[in-house]
Amino acid sequence: MGTGEVIGNFTSKIGLDQKDLEKNWTSQLASVGASLGVILGLGSLISKRMFEAPGYENILYLILPLINFYLFMRFGGLLSAFSSARFAAEKMVKSYYQKAELAVEPQ
Numbered sequence: 438m439g440t441g442e443v444i445g446n447f448t449s450k451i452g453l454d455q456k457d458l459e460k461n462w463t464s465q466l467a468s469v470g471a472s473l474g475v476i477l478g479l480g481s482l483i484s485k486r487m488f489e490a491p492g493y494e495n496i497l498y499l500i501l502p503l504i505n506f507y508l509f510m511r512f513g514g515l516l517s518a519f520s521s522a523r524f525a526a527e528k529m530v531k532s533y534y535q536k537a538e539l540a541v542e543p544q
Contacts, residue, residue: 458515465508472501 474483480494487493 455519458512458519461508461512461515465505465512468501468504468508471497472505475501 471483471487474480475494475497480497481491484493484497485491487497
């Protein structure tokens with residue numbers, strides 16, 4: 438496997454991690470928004486929208502904090518994976534170009 442292929446693999450991994458982070462972030466915003474809506478008294482409206490029936494506000498008080506906790510914990514793992522892949526790719530690219538510059542320099 439050549440250096441170009443390895444760099445390509447890292448950049449594709451970074452792209453996938455970034456998409457997962459964006460998806461998780463969107464889910465977090467929706468979940469926190471729903472939680473705030475329940476707290477502000479919009480529980481029956483949210484219940485009707487989510488379960489197609491009003492009257493499940495008490496279930497939302499239980500479910501939404503658990504969903505928020507899960508998404509927050511998942512965000513930490515995704516951020517770690519994204520960060521390590523990005524820094525590893527950056528280090529590899531710098532190393533690759535330093536070696537390329539050494540090979541090109543005239544004697």
